[in-house]
Amino acid sequence: xAYNVKxxxxxxxxxxxxxxxxxxxxGAPVVARHILRALKEEDHAVICGATGCMExxxxxxxxxxxxxSFIHTAxxxxxxxLSGAEAAYKSLKKQGKLPEDEHTKFIAFxxxxxxxxxxxxxxxxxxxxxxxxxYVCYDNGAYMNTGIQRSSATPRFADTTTSPAGKxxxxxxxxxxxxxxxxxxxxxxxxxxxxxxxxMKDLYxxxxxxxxxxxxxxxxxxxxxxxxxxxxxEDLMQINKLAVETCYWPLxxxxxxxxxxxxxxxxxxxxxxxxxxQKRFKHMFKPGNEWMIEEFQKEVDKRWxxxxxxxxxxxxxxxx
Amino acid sequence: xxxxxxxxGNEAVATAMKQINPDVVAAFPITPSTEIPQYFSTFVANxxxxxxxxxxxxxxxxxxxxxxxxxxxxRAMTATSANGLxxxxxxxxxxxxxxxxxxxxxxNRAVSGPLNIHNDHSDAMGVRDSGWIMLFSExxxxxxxxxxxxxxxxxNKDVQLPLMVCQDGFITSHAIENIELEEDSExxxxxxxxxxxxYLLNRKEPIAVGPLDLQGYLFEHKAQQAEAMKKAxxxxxxxxxxxxxxxxxHYGLFEEYKLDDxxxxxxxxxxxxxxxxxxxxxxxxxGVKAGLLKIRVxxxxxxxxxxxxxxxxxxxxxxxxxxxxxxxxxxxxxxVVSSMYVNEENVPMCNYIYGIGGRDTTAEDIESVYEDLQKxxxxxxxxxxxxxxxLRREAK
Numbered sequence: 001x002a003y004n005v006k007x008x009x010x011x012x013x014x015x016x017x018x019x020x021x022x023x024x025x026x027g028a029p030v031v032a033r034h035i036l037r038a039l040k041e042e043d044h045a046v047i048c049g050a051t052g053c054m055e056x057x058x059x060x061x062x063x064x065x066x067x068x069s070f071i072h073t074a075x076x077x078x079x080x081x082l083s084g085a086e087a088a089y090k091s092l093k094k095q096g097k098l099p100e101d102e103h104t105k106f107i108a109f110x111x112x113x114x115x116x117x118x119x120x121x122x123x124x125x126x127x128x129x130x131x132x133x134x135y136v137c138y139d140n141g142a143y144m145n146t147g148i149q150r151s152s153a154t155p156r157f158a159d160t161t162t163s164p165a166g167k168x169x170x171x172x173x174x175x176x177x178x179x180x181x182x183x184x185x186x187x188x189x190x191x192x193x194x195x196x197x198x199x200m201k202d203l204y205x206x207x208x209x210x211x212x213x214x215x216x217x218x219x220x221x222x223x224x225x226x227x228x229x230x231x232x233x234e235d236l237m238q239i240n241k242l243a244v245e246t247c248y249w250p251l252x253x254x255x256x257x258x259x260x261x262x263x264x265x266x267x268x269x270x271x272x273x274x275x276x277x278q279k280r281f282k283h284m285f286k287p288g289n290e291w292m293i294e295e296f297q298k299e300v301d302k303r304w305x306x307x308x309x310x311x312x313x314x315x316x317x318x319x320x
Numbered sequence: 321x322x323x324x325x326x327x328x329g330n331e332a333v334a335t336a337m338k339q340i341n342p343d344v345v346a347a348f349p350i351t352p353s354t355e356i357p358q359y360f361s362t363f364v365a366n367x368x369x370x371x372x373x374x375x376x377x378x379x380x381x382x383x384x385x386x387x388x389x390x391x392x393x394x395r396a397m398t399a400t401s402a403n404g405l406x407x408x409x410x411x412x413x414x415x416x417x418x419x420x421x422x423x424x425x426x427x428n429r430a431v432s433g434p435l436n437i438h439n440d441h442s443d444a445m446g447v448r449d450s451g452w453i454m455l456f457s458e459x460x461x462x463x464x465x466x467x468x469x470x471x472x473x474x475x476n477k478d479v480q481l482p483l484m485v486c487q488d489g490f491i492t493s494h495a496i497e498n499i500e501l502e503e504d505s506e507x508x509x510x511x512x513x514x515x516x517x518x519y520l521l522n523r524k525e526p527i528a529v530g531p532l533d534l535q536g537y538l539f540e541h542k543a544q545q546a547e548a549m550k551k552a553x554x555x556x557x558x559x560x561x562x563x564x565x566x567x568x569x570h571y572g573l574f575e576e577y578k579l580d581d582x583x584x585x586x587x588x589x590x591x592x593x594x595x596x597x598x599x600x601x602x603x604x605x606x607g608v609k610a611g612l613l614k615i616r617v618x619x620x621x622x623x624x625x626x627x628x629x630x631x632x633x634x635x636x637x638x639x640x641x642x643x644x645x646x647x648x649x650x651x652x653x654x655x656v657v658s659s660m661y662v663n664e665e666n667v668p669m670c671n672y673i674y675g676i677g678g679r680d681t682t683a684e685d686i687e688s689v690y691e692d693l694q695k696x697x698x699x700x701x702x703x704x705x706x707x708x709x710x711l712r713r714e715a716k
Contacts, residue, residue: 044523046392061531069520072530073387073414080381084346084388084396086370091343091394091519104521122384176460187561208438 007200010035014043020065024317025233025241027223028054028138030196031203032080032109035136035219036068038207044068044104047098050078050114053145053225076118078108079126079135086131086287105211106133112153113143116179120195127186134210135216137179139317148228152177155248156299157292158280160228165283170292175299183218184254189253190217197240202251202262209253222249241272247304252311259311268304271297322500329492332460332499333399334359336467339507341392341475342423343514346374346385348404351437352489353427369425379404380656383411383422391528391529393519396472397422401489402429402443415482416451416545418529419472422482424452425467428590428641429489430677438678439489441589441641444618445651446467446640451545453483453552454615454619457588458575460497463487464617465569468502470642471511471555472559478551485616486592490678502567512568549620556617573622575614576629584693585630587656588639589615589632592674592681599686610690615652621690630656631665634697637689639709641675649706668702683712 015036022029032054039045049055055072058065073081086106092098110119113135122136142160143149151165156175159165163172180193190208190213203221210217223229224239232241233276243249244263248271251263272293275281284292327335334356337345345364347357357373364373376382376391382398389396405426415422415653430436431443436487444454447513453473466485474483487493502510518527528577533541551575577597579585586596603610613629630636638657640650648654653671660667670674672689675681696702 017616037694044521044526046520058516059528059531061533061537064528064646067526069522070528071388071391071520073384073418073635074410077381077411081388083374083376083381083390083482084344084385085467087344087346087374087385088389088392088394089394089521091370091372091389092392094372095343098521102523121377128377129374187508244452279614295534299543320352 003201003204008037008204009130010068010074012041015039015067017065017067019063021060022314023226023233024051025226025231026053026235027140027196027225027236028237031221031223034200035207036202037105038211039105045101046071046082046104048072048078048082048085048106048108049076050108050110050119050319051145052111052114054109054111056145058146064315070169075114077122078119079109079122081263082106082133083126083129083131084185085166086133090136106131107211108135109134110135110137111144112137112139113145116153116177117151117158124186127183127188127218130216132214132216134219136219137220138221138222138223140228142175142225142228143229144225153179156296157284159283160280162181163317168287178303182222183220186216187257188218189256192218193220193252194248195222195240195244195248195251197237197244205245206253228280230282231277235277242269242277245269246271246274246300248274248300250304250307252307258314261307322502325499325501326496327460327499328355329445329460329463329487330355330427330454330589331359331442332464333467333487335501335630336464337397338363339502339504340395340397340468340471340511341369341508342371342397344372344374344386344389344396345398346353346355346389347380347398348376348379348382350379350401350404351604352429352493353401355493356425356427356578368461371670379412383408386422387411387415387418388424391520391593393516393521395514396426399427400426401427402431403494405443405447408532412447412450412452417541419548420482421480423470423474424482424484425469426484426486427461427485427493429643436677439491439641440676440678443663444484444486445642445644447572447611448619449554451481451549452619453479453481453537453556454547454617455483455485456494456616456618457485458591458593458614459492460616461499462497463492463540464501465567465571466562468507468510469559469563469571471514471581473552475514475556477582479555481545481548481552485705486590491591495688501565506566510562515587522594545607548661553617553620553622571616571626573615574629577614577713578610579611579613579629581609583609583634584636584690585613585633586621586637586650586686587613587615587630589618589652592639592641594681595681597687599683599690602683603687603690608690620657621655622687624663626656627659630660630667633667635693636667636669637672637693638669639672639689640672643676644672666702667675668696670696670702670705670707672707672709679710681710
């Protein structure tokens with residue numbers, strides 16, 4: 001069935017309800033809600049949240065925004081916690097203790113702190129062990145829940161509270177970690193890098209593939225943070241669009257090792273377009289700091305080219 | 321009918337786990353408990369259990385996976401020692417706060433550092449206030465029996481708390497001794513099915529577990545945990561009664577060895593009790609009225625009962641196989657002292673830190689404690705309550 005956002009929103013009830021306390025203009029709830037829409041209505045889900053903005057804003061005792069079963073344990077172990085729940089499902093199913101014709105899907109949500117950094121080991125373990133689950137990283141590029149500290153997903157030069165743009169050091173000095181390709185090294189059946197852009201077809205389709213591909217799957221989804229990045233709340237979708245059009249956040253998937261770029265901008269926009277609306281990069285636009293923008297652009301170009309090369313390499317005739 | 325066997329403590333526990341046939345076991349190897357997941361994965365590989373074995377990449381993940389599994393509606397078990405438990409520490413508290421009756425076999429070993437793989441109780445003492453029920457075992461038989469009783473206690477509706485069964489690393493975990501095992505079918509019958517009221521995999525009633533729990537509720541939730549721990553005491557006794565009916569083996573909150581008419585007594589846990597019983601017998605032959613109180617249930621601590629059992633002694637020595645490094649004695653000593661005081665029993669008491677990092681504790685060592693107690697009993701005075709036993713020289 002062709003993707004139709006109006007039909008999906010109109011006909012599939014949201015499994016992530018209103019009333020949560022995420023900030024206006026935050027990318028994460030949009031992503032969570034839309035990913036859950038990719039679940040078949042008849043399927044139940046067990047969702048695991050790593051400690052982070054999304055967890056503390058959606059499940060404050062005695063309220064919850066999650067209509068499916070939900071578990072949160074700690075910051076660094078969403079992968080392991082959910083792998084335990086999935087193992088329980090497998091065991092009980094095998095023993096005939098759960099109905100054979102009813103299905104439960106397992107989805108973890110972690111921010112970049114809980115995924116790129118403190119939870120990387122737990123994620124890697126869960127993926128390597130092959131649990132039938134999807135791990136979704138909502139990457140907002142810093143530890144936003146504790147107040148905008150740098151993470152390994154924070155882009156170079158970004159001003160954060162632990163990599164402040166000072167007189168001597170102009171923001172974060174290191175480039176961001178590429179978690180999606182780290183996950184590619186785990187040789188998973190499905191990996192998607194996505195964003196909520198346009199009618200959110202890209203996100204929905206990747207979520208559907210990740211949820212309904214058997215085995216361990218990973219989604220890395222870009223989710224802007226108005227407080228951490230310093231943009232007007234109403235500009236969320238515009239920021240997402242610029243991340244894609246500048247190739248800062250390429251949309252692609254890796255299916256059984258084959259790279260497929262799912263969106264190639266007809267005309268790649270200069271990185272300034274993405275950087276300029278965000279206060280965290282403000283210092284890069286001061287006279288004398290042009291080198292920072294140049295270096296940023298170089299890094300984006302290099303990574304985009306690498307991705308194009310990987311796509312070509314993994315789709316050559318010998319590999320098909 | 322019991323089956324006579326010869327097993328190590330680790331084998332005994334792995335056998336109990338096999339008979340219990342839990343839905344999920346998630347574990348990571350660490351000396352001296354490594355054999356437990358090893359034996360267990362063999363049971364899985366040979367299809368003798370229905371268990372999903374999750375070979376996690378760390379102990380932190382082991383406990384996280386157990387929490388996920390138990391919350392999902394499964395019976396989950398694990399085993400660890402020392403630093404493995406230290407790495408689990410964050411999740412240990414979360415497991416008990418979520419009221420998940422996970423069962424853990426802790427093979428006691430010294431916590432680093434420096435690194436040491438041998439037995440003391442510093443690992444267990446590090447989680448003594450984490451809301452887990454803690455049972456200690458003198459030998460392989462007790463480790464086996466405690467494991468068989470574990471689920472009935474932990475899963476009881478009035479309790480719903482995780483439980484750890486402790487035994488001494490190497491001393492009992494690797495020593496092969498005689499043991500009486502029970503029939504598989506009888507174990508299955510005794511342990512029963514796990515029927516959680518609420519669980520993640522119940523699609524008819526989706527639940528949310530592990531919220532952000534702020535000023536308005538956390539206090540009440542902690543008080544409920546504390547209440548469950550208090551109630552566990554009676555449940556432990558009830559389960560022990562059923563167990564005795566089935567196997568003939570008696571268990572209480574603690575074991576009193578020749579304590580009814582003794583004048584001087586030692587309080588200790590795990591394998592040291594075996595050595596102490598030998599010494600008590602020897603001293604009794606010489607007419608010394610020596611006794612022993614071996615703690616089985618360390619959490620909940622049976623304070624009132626311990627005070628009642630010890631009230632007629634003239635002097636008491638509490639042996640701690642872990643130093644709390646706090647200038648007021650080991651953990652067990654503090655527990656016994658406070659129990660005696662609150663119950664208005666005034667007996668001269670002293671504390672011995674012993675066996676650290678696997679330092680051997682001999683019958684002579686224990687005998688020297690009883691000799692010290694005889695002196696204290698005569699004068700009624702304790703000049704130096706905080707002592708060492710078996711330390712090569714005074715650490716001054």
